[in-house]
Amino acid sequence: MGLLSRKSLFCLFLMTSILLILSWFLVLRSTAPSHSFDLSILPNSNLLAMAENENLDMSSIKAASLHEEHKNARKCDTNKQILKVFMYDLPPQFHFSLLGWKNKGRRIWPDIRAEVPEYPGGLNLQHSVEYWLTLDLLNSEFSKDLSGRSAIRVRNSSEADVVFVPFFASISYNRYSKVKPNQKSKKSVDDLLQEKLVSFLITREEWKRSGGKDHIIVAHHPNSLLYARMKLWPAMFILADFGRYPPTVANVEKDVIAPYKHLIRSYVDDKSDFGSRPVLLYFQGAIYRKDGGIIRQELYYMLKDEKDVHFSFGSIKGDGINKASEGMQMSKFCLNIAGDTPSSNRLFDAIASHCVPVIISDEIELPFEDILDYSEFCIFVRMSDALKENFLINFIRNIGKEEWTKMWRRLKEVEHFFEFHHPSKENDAVQMIWKTVHRKVPMVKREIHKEKRLSRMIGRGERGLNVASVPRNFW
Numbered sequence: 001m002g003l004l005s006r007k008s009l010f011c012l013f014l015m016t017s018i019l020l021i022l023s024w025f026l027v028l029r030s031t032a033p034s035h036s037f038d039l040s041i042l043p044n045s046n047l048l049a050m051a052e053n054e055n056l057d058m059s060s061i062k063a064a065s066l067h068e069e070h071k072n073a074r075k076c077d078t079n080k081q082i083l084k085v086f087m088y089d090l091p092p093q094f095h096f097s098l099l100g101w102k103n104k105g106r107r108i109w110p111d112i113r114a115e116v117p118e119y120p121g122g123l124n125l126q127h128s129v130e131y132w133l134t135l136d137l138l139n140s141e142f143s144k145d146l147s148g149r150s151a152i153r154v155r156n157s158s159e160a161d162v163v164f165v166p167f168f169a170s171i172s173y174n175r176y177s178k179v180k181p182n183q184k185s186k187k188s189v190d191d192l193l194q195e196k197l198v199s200f201l202i203t204r205e206e207w208k209r210s211g212g213k214d215h216i217i218v219a220h221h222p223n224s225l226l227y228a229r230m231k232l233w234p235a236m237f238i239l240a241d242f243g244r245y246p247p248t249v250a251n252v253e254k255d256v257i258a259p260y261k262h263l264i265r266s267y268v269d270d271k272s273d274f275g276s277r278p279v280l281l282y283f284q285g286a287i288y289r290k291d292g293g294i295i296r297q298e299l300y301y302m303l304k305d306e307k308d309v310h311f312s313f314g315s316i317k318g319d320g321i322n323k324a325s326e327g328m329q330m331s332k333f334c335l336n337i338a339g340d341t342p343s344s345n346r347l348f349d350a351i352a353s354h355c356v357p358v359i360i361s362d363e364i365e366l367p368f369e370d371i372l373d374y375s376e377f378c379i380f381v382r383m384s385d386a387l388k389e390n391f392l393i394n395f396i397r398n399i400g401k402e403e404w405t406k407m408w409r410r411l412k413e414v415e416h417f418f419e420f421h422h423p424s425k426e427n428d429a430v431q432m433i434w435k436t437v438h439r440k441v442p443m444v445k446r447e448i449h450k451e452k453r454l455s456r457m458i459g460r461g462e463r464g465l466n467v468a469s470v471p472r473n474f475w
């Protein structure tokens with residue numbers, strides 16, 4: 001009896017186990033997405049469906065799907081990845097005439113195949129982003145080759161992703177913001193241009209359509225567009241930093257931080273290493289009495305007696321640029337201390353010299369930080385820490401050869417993201433800026449659509465006159 005019952009028990013156990021496994025399978029099948037649903041979310045779903053219906057063999061599916069992928073990739077290249085930019089044909093007084101270009105024959109734009117007007121040199125150049133972006137748009141009409149290109153100019157604004165405003169605000173500020181004593185008007189040329197720009201833009205169909213949100217305005221010099229920024233704030237600004245902007249007018253969500261054009265020469269063919277750069281820490285810059293000046297002075301007193309530290313005041317002009325190039329190329333680390341604005345050209349000079357930047361600026365915003373990890377090639381120190389006795393110098397001395405070399409290598413890999421060229425090159429600063437703008441387009445579209453929700457209630461003419469609705473806290 002005992003034997004029999006043991007046997008039958010074992011059978012029962014076996015049976016139930018099999019049943020369990022079977023039912024488990026059934027359950028799994030029923031919870032898995034149904035077949036038709038499955039197909040619809042797969043890429044190349046039409047091909048799979050085709051295969052099911054017509055019993056194609058696997059090799060032909062593979063070939064077809066490769067073909068399909070190829071086609072898609074090409075489509076992406078030409079349509080998806082390229083930002084379509086409409087550019088206003090503003091009169092030359094807003095752009096190339098500010099550089100001294102004479103528009104013989106009343107043309108709006110120089111024919112850049114024949115002549116490329118030069119941007120005034122010296123310190124002006126550091127804020128020349130406006131110029132490089134405009135040249136790139138003009139150039140996009142002449143080159144059929146789309147490889148490495150991130151933006152093209154389109155003539156029909158309805159087909160554009162964004163609208164570019166070709167006002168050279170930085171050179172307008174640098175060269176034309178002083179009122180001349182014998183001038184009739186009390187306003188500077190820069191002020192007048194800004195007023196004209198505002199009244200031009202807010203009456204345009206393109207501006208009204210989006211309330212200005214899809215407009216790109218370059219104002220890289222911190223003091224440029226001083227008047228117009230308060231009127232044109234719904235637009236996407238391209239800036240050096242947000243130091244002189246109320247957060248409602250400009251912020252990291254809405255706007256784009258662009259690099260300065262570095263002033264000192266690039267370190268081509270850099271064969272240096274940790275041992276061959278004798279200066280540990282390098283700083284050359286202006287001393288300011290307000291804001292950042294305090295920290296610069298304090299650091300100066302802390303560091304001035306260190307043998308391998310170069311710390312001196314004075315901005316780099318003329319021959320100073322050569323000296324600074326040499327100095328940075330001979331240094332392991334280069335200090336970037338917040339000045340009267342959070343950003344400065346010095347960071348980009350340091351990158352070009354492969355001198356590891358030490359950034360002491362709590363408020364700094366960095367270009368392309370959504371895709372670049374600056375901690376791989378920069379050292380960040382809080383202002384409050386930097387002011388502690390010996391903190392900074394000990395911190396820097398503790399960074400060894402291996403760690404430094406890693407950062408130095410990374411600097412050489414990323415430096416081309418910060419170079420401005422004409423014609424622009426793949427992944428240089430110009431293309432990186434367009435790509436950053438492109439990544440913001442979906443957000444801009446969402447904002448524009450949201451704004452339209454109640455557009456039927458408001459009556460047609462009023463839509464987009466956002467100028468009047470500037471947040472109350474800064475009037």
Ligand SMILES: *[C@@H]1O[C@H](CO)[C@@H](O)[C@H](O)[C@H]1NC(C)=O
Pocket residue numbers: 156157158159
């Ligand atoms: C501009 O593009 C829109 C949308 O594609 C089209 O309806 C319109 O006809 C175009 N305008 C011109 C002048 O080509």
